[in-house]
Amino acid sequence: MSGLVGMTIEQRGEEVVLVRLTGELDISVTQSTGQRIAAAVPSSAHGVVVDMTGLEFIDSSGISMLFGLARRVGSHRQQLRVVAPVGKTVARVLEIVEFGRAAPIDPDVESAVARLATPPE
Amino acid sequence: MRELEGLFDLRVKARSIAYLFATGATLGLLTLAFPHASEVRDVPLIVLAGIAYVVAAAVLALADHLREWHIHAVLVAGTVIVSLANYYAGPSTLYPLLYMWAALYAFYFFPLREAFAQMVFLAVAYAVVLAIQDADSAVVSWLLAVGTPLVAGLLISRLLGRVHEHAREVRSSEERTRLVLDTAPDAFVTVDRDGLIRTWNVAAERAFGWTKGEAIGRRMSELILPPEHRERHDTRRRALIENPDPLAMEHFEVELVRRDGQRFPGEATVSKVDVAGELFVSGFIVDVTERLRRQAEREALLREQAARAEAERVAEIVGGMQALVDAALAQRSLEGVLRDLVAQVRGVLDADAASIFLADQSGALSPGASAPGDLAGADAFAEAVAEAGEARLGQGDALVGVPLLADGEVTGVLVAGVDPPRGFTGEDLTLLRLAAERVGLAIAHVRVYEREHRIAETLQRSLLPDRLPHLPGLQVEARYLPAAAEAEVGGDWYDVIPIAGGAVGLVMGDVAGKGLAGASMVGRLRSALRAYALEGHDTGRVVERLNRLLWTEAEESQMATMLYAIADPAAGVVRWVNAGHPPPLMISGHGDAEFLRGEASVPLGVLPFPTYTEVSAPMEPGSALLLYTDGLVERPGEHIDDGLAQLAACVREAAADDPQRLLDHVLDAFVPPGGAPDDVALLTLKNLPVPDHFSADFPAEPESLAPIRSMLRRWLSHAGANELEIAEITTACGEAATNAIEHAGTGNGTGFAVSGRRQGDEIEIEVRDHGSWRREREDDHGRGIDLMRTLMDTVAVEPGPKGTTVSLRRRLGAREIPEA
Numbered sequence: 001m002s003g004l005v006g007m008t009i010e011q012r013g014e015e016v017v018l019v020r021l022t023g024e025l026d027i028s029v030t031q032s033t034g035q036r037i038a039a040a041v042p043s044s045a046h047g048v049v050v051d052m053t054g055l056e057f058i059d060s061s062g063i064s065m066l067f068g069l070a071r072r073v074g075s076h077r078q079q080l081r082v083v084a085p086v087g088k089t090v091a092r093v094l095e096i097v098e099f100g101r102a103a104p105i106d107p108d109v110e111s112a113v114a115r116l117a118t119p120p121e
Numbered sequence: 122m123r124e125l126e127g128l129f130d131l132r133v134k135a136r137s138i139a140y141l142f143a144t145g146a147t148l149g150l151l152t153l154a155f156p157h158a159s160e161v162r163d164v165p166l167i168v169l170a171g172i173a174y175v176v177a178a179a180v181l182a183l184a185d186h187l188r189e190w191h192i193h194a195v196l197v198a199g200t201v202i203v204s205l206a207n208y209y210a211g212p213s214t215l216y217p218l219l220y221m222w223a224a225l226y227a228f229y230f231f232p233l234r235e236a237f238a239q240m241v242f243l244a245v246a247y248a249v250v251l252a253i254q255d256a257d258s259a260v261v262s263w264l265l266a267v268g269t270p271l272v273a274g275l276l277i278s279r280l281l282g283r284v285h286e287h288a289r290e291v292r293s294s295e296e297r298t299r300l301v302l303d304t305a306p307d308a309f310v311t312v313d314r315d316g317l318i319r320t321w322n323v324a325a326e327r328a329f330g331w332t333k334g335e336a337i338g339r340r341m342s343e344l345i346l347p348p349e350h351r352e353r354h355d356t357r358r359r360a361l362i363e364n365p366d367p368l369a370m371e372h373f374e375v376e377l378v379r380r381d382g383q384r385f386p387g388e389a390t391v392s393k394v395d396v397a398g399e400l401f402v403s404g405f406i407v408d409v410t411e412r413l414r415r416q417a418e419r420e421a422l423l424r425e426q427a428a429r430a431e432a433e434r435v436a437e438i439v440g441g442m443q444a445l446v447d448a449a450l451a452q453r454s455l456e457g458v459l460r461d462l463v464a465q466v467r468g469v470l471d472a473d474a475a476s477i478f479l480a481d482q483s484g485a486l487s488p489g490a491s492a493p494g495d496l497a498g499a500d501a502f503a504e505a506v507a508e509a510g511e512a513r514l515g516q517g518d519a520l521v522g523v524p525l526l527a528d529g530e531v532t533g534v535l536v537a538g539v540d541p542p543r544g545f546t547g548e549d550l551t552l553l554r555l556a557a558e559r560v561g562l563a564i565a566h567v568r569v570y571e572r573e574h575r576i577a578e579t580l581q582r583s584l585l586p587d588r589l590p591h592l593p594g595l596q597v598e599a600r601y602l603p604a605a606a607e608a609e610v611g612g613d614w615y616d617v618i619p620i621a622g623g624a625v626g627l628v629m630g631d632v633a634g635k636g637l638a639g640a641s642m643v644g645r646l647r648s649a650l651r652a653y654a655l656e657g658h659d660t661g662r663v664v665e666r667l668n669r670l671l672w673t674e675a676e677e678s679q680m681a682t683m684l685y686a687i688a689d690p691a692a693g694v695v696r697w698v699n700a701g702h703p704p705p706l707m708i709s710g711h712g713d714a715e716f717l718r719g720e721a722s723v724p725l726g727v728l729p730f731p732t733y734t735e736v737s738a739p740m741e742p743g744s745a746l747l748l749y750t751d752g753l754v755e756r757p758g759e760h761i762d763d764g765l766a767q768l769a770a771c772v773r774e775a776a777a778d779d780p781q782r783l784l785d786h787v788l789d790a791f792v793p794p795g796g797a798p799d800d801v802a803l804l805t806l807k808n809l810p811v812p813d814h815f816s817a818d819f820p821a822e823p824e825s826l827a828p829i830r831s832m833l834r835r836w837l838s839h840a841g842a843n844e845l846e847i848a849e850i851t852t853a854c855g856e857a858a859t860n861a862i863e864h865a866g867t868g869n870g871t872g873f874a875v876s877g878r879r880q881g882d883e884i885e886i887e888v889r890d891h892g893s894w895r896r897e898r899e900d901d902h903g904r905g906i907d908l909m910r911t912l913m914d915t916v917a918v919e920p921g922p923k924g925t926t927v928s929l930r931r932r933l934g935a936r937e938i939p940e941a
Contacts, residue, residue: 004619004620004621005655006652006654006655006656006657008656020656022621022656022657023620023621023655023656023657024621024622024827024830026823026826026827026830026855026859027823027826028823028826028827036844039644052859054656054657055621056621056622056657057621057622057830057848057851057852058852059826059852059855059856059859059905059908060856060904060905060908061859063904064904074715079450089224089845089848089849089852092848092849093852093908096907096908096911096912097904097907097908104164113515118128
């Protein structure tokens, strides 16, 4: 059993990589998940959107992976945006650990992609 | 002598006596015409002659009306006339000689006694004459005149007796011959030298339809031979008659004609008969119509028997050949096929022994199979056959060998042997060549099959979970029984997929294709399903995607049935989609069993865009779900509903609380010893009853986390926690468990324990490991503690000498649900 996480990677235009996470993200899969996301982001992209709408569970290792991802894309002058619908467990956890300080949290995928595609001047 | 009666008829007697009278009278007159003794008185004699003439004329005229006594009277009259003539002629003449006439007549025509009576009358009459004449030596004259005719008459009578005897013999012999000929079954015909019919027996009458009266005297060739053969027959008859050999005989076949014109085949045996210098040709003629018919029948029968024997022989050989191929198709192991093949070849050739040698890739031969045992000298002979590359005889004619070819390569050698003095013939060689073609194909077929079978089996095995996930609160058991050895690897597969949120996906599928193609499709469907399941789609969408995959990528309309169910024990619900698969069986905690019929949809691969609708049913703690493939319930000749009813009955009867025992019981009942004809897969998931308190040990590895969450969700749900509380408490406990796993390496234990308690509204969860916690750190560990503290009411970490215990408490329903 290789964990309960599901992941699809989509290229949205040339600027945005959209990663959808489903299932449960715990310490058994965080490392490999983080590596795969990082590898999926070309240097040409403006950044990556991690959609956690379908994610049922995230633990502190998943949070750490997201913090690490934010640092990593930032060092490439790229941006990370995460999507977590308000009211769901994942959003609550992100709030508890104040993830908003590391990367913007959007309520839905389209607004996240749109904001990333057109970076602030 | 009575026998003489009837010898002459009265007319003959009458005519004879008339001639006697006339000649006697004429003779008397002649005596008068020449010089004679003077004592002879002419006139009375002339009168007597006249009287004699008159009597003769009268007798002649009345010949047809005379009786026997009339003749006697006439003869007496004759004697009187002669006596009178003697009287008038005088005693010195020779007139008594005339008595001879009467005597001879009497003895000739009358029976002996009557003849003697006439002689007595004659003797008396002459005695009277002599007495009247008073002649000298009267006694001498009387004796001479009476004795001489008497002796002559007796001689005549005797002679006649002989003649009559002979005639009678001849007549009876003729009669016998006639009887023999008439009762003879075959026609007997005699013709004279002119070809006229002289003899015609009853059988001839029957055969030709002409009566004896009609046939006698007719020309035989015209009567009974067809016109075109008549001349030939005449020639043949003449040749036979002219043949100097008196015993010449001919036997020939001839076509004959009946009176009604119908022709028939006959056989004639003819020979020459010399009857008193006259030559006849006699012959038996046999109607052979019946004999020819029987002969034809017999010949037809013999031909038919021969044809049947030949047909049976050919059928046996062809059957034997077919059996060779059948052997290859029915048997799935090369060893088994070879064994069958040698037995068949031995039977077809009626050989004492047969062997198959197989060539490896380098061409070296090794024994494959022999029946009944190894053939002496067969190895070297097989090498020679392989070398030559063609069929040949060996060891005299005691061995026959033929190479087995596949794509022009020698793949083996087939050898058969007989014990001398028997030997093989060219025909056997042809037969063996024929057999070799089939055998070669069969072996090639089996080799390919075996390779595919091995690959498919390996693949198939690799596609089934080698161990089932450990799911707290749930018990999952599975059984997979491949079909009986010779059947193809089936396309059955099952899978158990833990799904986010504590649910578990159960898959039971059956891909229609067997062998390699089937197994590889199972592999693709399995991977795809796992991926789709983790992406969080509901069952209907997952199955629709699988259908799309099968529809677009499978070769030649591959098809699959499957059941995909998600059991959510925390919610007490099972949701499923049934794509043409037999319905799952829900077994209640009380042992009752009901099929989850719901909505059944088409199998995968049938339609491009079918809709698969998810159905759901409650799944109480204590109940179990049973999934299976059709190999379990389908039996040839039985309706599947019967199999389903039997399955439900079997499960109710088992009343097994333990899933393992349940599966064993079902397999015992449904799978015959030696294996089912098709693969059988069984999968059961039991939703164990939820206790108020729980305690479970887990290995210290990240893979334990998901089961722990799953268990907690279920327990919390049972304890009455709402969805948010379940998520938050689970998250907090996950952090504690993660810490326990990370610290395990520092202690002397490898596992950790999770236990739960509920007191009123308050629940307490304890995570106890065997390691020691480090000081609170930065980053995720720090965040972990933060999370625990935020999400729970109290968090207590108690380090001890044997490990660390984390206690997490929270009162249910105490916090406000944040606005969404």
